[in-house]
Structures are given as structure tokens and as C-alpha cells.
Amino acid sequence: MKLPCSIKTFDYHAENFSVHMVTSSEKTFFTNAFIVETENSVILIDSMMTISEAEFLKQSIINIGKELSAVIITHPHPDHYNGLSTIIGEDHHISIYGTEKSSEVIINSFDDKEKKWRPYFGDEWPKVKIPPNRFIQGSEVLYFDNIRFSFEEIGKGESNSDLLIKVGNHDSVIFVGDLVFNNMHSFMNDGHSSLWISKLQKIKEKAHESCIIFTGHGEPDQAYLLIEKQINYIKFYQNEIQSISQGRSHLTDDEKSIFVEIISRRYPNYKLLDFISAGANSVATEMAFSKSISI
Numbered sequence: 001m002k003l004p005c006s007i008k009t010f011d012y013h014a015e016n017f018s019v020h021m022v023t024s025s026e027k028t029f030f031t032n033a034f035i036v037e038t039e040n041s042v043i044l045i046d047s048m049m050t051i052s053e054a055e056f057l058k059q060s061i062i063n064i065g066k067e068l069s070a071v072i073i074t075h076p077h078p079d080h081y082n083g084l085s086t087i088i089g090e091d092h093h094i095s096i097y098g099t100e101k102s103s104e105v106i107i108n109s110f111d112d113k114e115k116k117w118r119p120y121f122g123d124e125w126p127k128v129k130i131p132p133n134r135f136i137q138g139s140e141v142l143y144f145d146n147i148r149f150s151f152e153e154i155g156k157g158e159s160n161s162d163l164l165i166k167v168g169n170h171d172s173v174i175f176v177g178d179l180v181f182n183n184m185h186s187f188m189n190d191g192h193s194s195l196w197i198s199k200l201q202k203i204k205e206k207a208h209e210s211c212i213i214f215t216g217h218g219e220p221d222q223a224y225l226l227i228e229k230q231i232n233y234i235k236f237y238q239n240e241i242q243s244i245s246q247g248r249s250h251l252t253d254d255e256k257s258i259f260v261e262i263i264s265r266r267y268p269n270y271k272l273l274d275f276i277s278a279g280a281n282s283v284a285t286e287m288a289f290s291k292s293i294s295i
Contacts, residue, residue: 002123003027005048006058010212010220015116015168019214022060024053024079029103029272030184030217031079033057035173036167038145041069045165046216047083050124054083061087067142072100072134074177075159076105077187078113080216085128091212097142098132099153101161106131140205154179154203157196158187164203173212174223179203180230182218185263185272186237188279191286193234200227200234219271236266241283249285 003025010019020035033046035057042061048054061068071094073081081102088094110129118125136151143149148169154162158178165175178187179200207213207223216219239260244255251259256277263276 002052003050005053005112007060012178014170014174015170017167017251019173020060020064021214022048022053022057024048024050025051026271028053028079029187029275031047032214032216032218033083034214035061035064036144036147037064037066038147041067041145043069043149044071044087044145046074046080046177047071047087050121051080051083051086051126054086054125056125057083057085070094070283071096071101072149072165072175074175074216076102076109076163077159077178078117080177081106081131082113082129084130084169085126087088087260088130089133093214096130097133097134097136097151099161099163100132100135100137101155102163103131103133103135105160153200155195156190156192157199158192159190161191162199171208171211173214173220174203174207175214176203176216178216178288180213180215180218180226181233181272182215182221182226182229183270184217185267185270185275186230186233187275187278188237189282191279191282191287193238193283194290197231200231203227204231233267237263237279238283238287241280242287245284245287247288249288251284252279 002068004021008021018037022033027210028049032059033048036043042064048057086250106129108282136153138153150166154164162179163179167173204227211223212220213223244259245251260276
């Protein structure tokens with residue numbers, strides 16, 4: 001079962017780098033991984049979910065013909081880190097940047113992810129997981145081939161540990177992992193939606209108007225536009241959960257069906273429909289807990 005991928009290239013000549021965006025199929029959630037090409041090397045951001053997708057990504061790096069100097073993992077969801085062993089193999093000298101919390105989550109969830117996904121993907125599911133080995137803490141600036149990479153540890157947001165990366169001397173682009181989806185229903189399962197909103201609001205305040213966001217799922221676009229869309233999506237999702245759940249920590253199957261209809265009607269052109277119901281109980285639990293605390 002070979003899973004198809006596509007690739008697009010975005011050139012930033014003024015900053016002396018290019019971004020090659022590799023996108024998976026719907027079967028693995030239209031996930032994006034990125035190859036940042038500098039004058040003499042490439043830096044990989046995220047690594048896909050399955051072996052054939054990771055092989056496509058690896059071949060794309062080989063086709064560029066420059067040394068892979070580093071890997072960055074944006075957050076600990078398997079569609080973003082799972083393919084790393086296929087890409088780097090036995091080359092343990094490559095620095096893999098991420099948060100310490102991401103590394104812990106990847107290691108601690110290995111068996112659970114294996115049980116959940118191997119029956120679905122079979123031999124396409126990698127047997128070896130490689131977590132980050134160079135930890136970003138707080139804010140940090142690194143240079144790869146004289147290109148500035150500015151890291152910010154976001155903490156809990158869309159996932160249990162999100163990492164934001166600004167690239168270029170003028171912060172021309174921002175890689176946000178899954179903090180922002182574009183025309184895709186969001187993955188709400190980790191249950192930090194209110195924190196997620198607050199983190200996005202802070203990112204929006206700092207982003208300049210011409211900055212472009214590269215998302216974990218969906219096309220890149222202007223930072224302000226995409227962040228505002230994402231905040232509005234999460235708020236609408238929360239409000240509808242609260243309206244249906246009435247303070248309960250879960251929805252019945254019938255209530256989930258109603259909820260899916262409401263969300264899909266509000267966002268009729270969004271992809272990844274299964275994500276709507278998948279996160280419903282996580283957000284209901286979060287809302288119920290926050291209500292009990294406020295009381």
C-alpha cells in the first residue's frame with residue numbers, strides 16, 4: 001500500500017532560501033512536511049506518518065542534492081514524527097530539534113500508537129520511532145547556513161507540546177505545526193482548546209502583516225488571516241459543544257451527529273470531517289472542568 005504525496009515549492013529569494021512543502025493524502029490527513037533549502041544544505045521540518053510517505057520525502061531531499069543538516073519536529077503527533085527513522089536511518093549524528101516534552105510524549109505513547117495504527121497501516125507503519133535529541137527550551141535562535149531560525153516553545157496548545165519556528169532574518173515565514181489548520185477541520189483531541197486560543201492570540205500580536213504561515217494541514221497564507229480563522233473555528237466549536245453538552249463531559253452518539261451537522265454546515269468546504277466528532281468529548285470534558293473550577 002503505497003500512499004501518494006505531492007510537492008510544491010515556495011521561493012524566498014530575498015532571504016536566500018526556499019520551502020518545499022510535501023503533502024500526504026487524505027488517508028493520513030493531508031499532513032504537510034517541509035524541506036527548507038538554503039544555499040548549501042536542507043533542514044527538514046516534520047517527517048510524515050508512514051514509510052512510503054517518508055520515502056517520498058527522503059527522495060525529495062536526495063533530489064535537491066544538498067546535505068540534510070538538521071531535523072525539526074513541531075509537535076508529538078505521529079503524522080509529524082513517525083517517518084523519521086525511514087528518512088535518517090542509522091545516521092544518529094543528525095540533530096533532531098524539538099521540545100523535551102515532545103520527546104517524552106513520543107516515547108511514552110509508542111505502544112499505544114502502535115496498537116491503534118498498525119492494524120490500519122500494516123507494514124506501512126514504521127517499527128522504529130526516533131524522538132528529538134536536541135531540546136528547545138523557551139526561546140532560542142539558531143543559524144543553519146547563515147539562515148536565522150527563531151524557535152519558541154509554546155507548550156500546550158493543539159497538542160501537549162507545540163513548537164513555533166520563524167525562518168529568515170525578517171521572519172518571512174512561520175512554521176506552526178498544527179497550531180493552525182487551513183480549510184481543514186482541526187484535531188481537538190488533546191483537550192487544550194482554551195489554551196490554544198490564548199497562544200494563538202499572542203502569536204498573532206507578534207506576527208507582522210507580510211508574514212506567511214506554513215500550516216501542518218492546508219495551504220500557506222498570511223499569518224493574521226489564518227490565525228484569526230483558527231481562533232474563530234475553535235471558539236465556534238467550543239460554543240456548540242457547550243450548547244449541546246449542557247455542562248456534561250461527553251456527548252451521546254445522537255448529540256455527536258447533531259454536532260457534526262452544525263460544524264460541517266458552518267464550514268461546508270473544510271476537509272477532514274472525521275476530526276469533528278473525534279475531539280468532541282475531549283472538548284466537552286475540558287469545558288465541563290473549566291465550568292466546575294469557575295463555580
